[in-house]
Amino acid sequence: MSDLTGRVVLITGGSRGIGLATAQRFASLGDRVAVTYNSSPPPDGFFAVKCDVTSTAEVDAAFTAVEQHFGPVEILVSNAGMTKDMLLLRMSESDFSDVIDANLTAAYRVAKRAAQGMLKARKGRIIFVSSVVGLSGSAGQANYSASKSGLIGLARSIARELGSRSITANVVAPGPVATDMLAALSEDRREALTAAVPLGRLASPDEIAGTIAFLASSDAAFITGAIIPVDGGLGMGH
Numbered sequence: 254m255s256d257l258t259g260r261v262v263l264i265t266g267g268s269r270g271i272g273l274a275t276a277q278r279f280a281s282l283g284d285r286v287a288v289t290y291n292s293s294p295p296p297d298g299f300f301a302v303k304c305d306v307t308s309t310a311e312v313d314a315a316f317t318a319v320e321q322h323f324g325p326v327e328i329l330v331s332n333a334g335m336t337k338d339m340l341l342l343r344m345s346e347s348d349f350s351d352v353i354d355a356n357l358t359a360a361y362r363v364a365k366r367a368a369q370g371m372l373k374a375r376k377g378r379i380i381f382v383s384s385v386v387g388l389s390g391s392a393g394q395a396n397y398s399a400s401k402s403g404l405i406g407l408a409r410s411i412a413r414e415l416g417s418r419s420i421t422a423n424v425v426a427p428g429p430v431a432t433d434m435l436a437a438l439s440e441d442r443r444e445a446l447t448a449a450v451p452l453g454r455l456a457s458p459d460e461i462a463g464t465i466a467f468l469a470s471s472d473a474a475f476i477t478g479a480i481i482p483v484d485g486g487l488g489m490g491h
Contacts, residue, residue, distance in 0.1 A: 261323045262469070263287045263316070265306055265363055266333030268295040270432035271382060274458035275330055278466050287319040287326075289333065306333045306359035316366045325370030328469045331360040332382040334400070336434065338393045349396040356400035360407060364422070368415060377420040378469045381408050382461070385428045385484040388491035401426075405480060412478035421477035423468050428484025431455045451486030 262279045266272040267288025276299055280286045288295050289304035300322055304315035319326060334356040337348045364379050371377025386394055387401030404424055411422035429435060429446045435455065438446075447455055464483045467473055482488050 259283060259285065260327045260469075261285050261287070261319070261325065262328040262330070263289070263319055263326045263363075263367070264330040264332055265289045265304070265359070266291075267299065267301070268293050270434065271427065271430060271458045271461045272330070272332040274462040275332065275465050278459065278462040279328070279469075282466065284328075285323045287323060289315050291333070306363060307354045309362055312359075312362045312366055316363075320370070325374060326367050327371070327374070327376070328378045328380070329363060329367040330380045330382065330465055331363050331404075333359060334382070336394070336397050338397065340393050341395050344395065349399075352396035353400050353403070356397070357403040357407070360404055364407070364411060368411075368420070371420045372415070372418055375418050377415075377418075379408070379411060379420065379422040380465050380468050381422070381424045382465075383424045383426045383480070385426050385482065385488040385491075387426060388480070388488055409478040416477055419474075421468075421473070423473075423476060423478070424480045425461060425464050425468070426480055426482045426484065426488065427456060427461045428482070428487040429455045430461060431457055449487060450484070451489070454485065456483060456485060 262284045264272050264276050267276045268290040276286050276288050287300040289302050291305055294301050302315040302318050304311045337352050339348055360381055381404040383404045384401040386398045390398050408422040408424045461483050464481055
């Protein structure tokens, strides 16, 4: 995928997990990689911008900083997100709306801002990191599942709107991935999740990053509005 060399890539939530693995993958291909973070900065070697993706002003400032440093963003990976798991009857309205804002509305914010430069360039790739639970649902995750499902409608609408300008919009839907978020679960819960995966294991963050890098490559130029599961078979039938 040497065609990626030198393109400007922005990854939201790039300080750890899938976001960091994706940043490392694009950097290894010779790309100019920028990442946003909210609390903990990523390792040295990346152009990092502190950005709360729930703030339109901070999103705009982050893009401006990247544009001044590298030039217009050509590949956007919308990865930043959060969870506030809770059973429906115990879930407060703020538990629901906070997750929707951080996971779905934030994706709209960054995609809208990225599209400005992409429309001028008449090319671009927008990749949203969703989840297998966006299709299957998950008990205790009504807010998270709804936010991740919403990314599909967002991506497909953008794909139809901007496709004539050679801008693609796609969704990656990971299953359980060996990240800090999963490590925070109880051992019994992790074992149950792993047992539910037909391949019988968790994904590594780098496996998700590889799919994201593919969607940004010339081999994927005719793929748009797609949902690519990287879930070990967990979501089959959804």
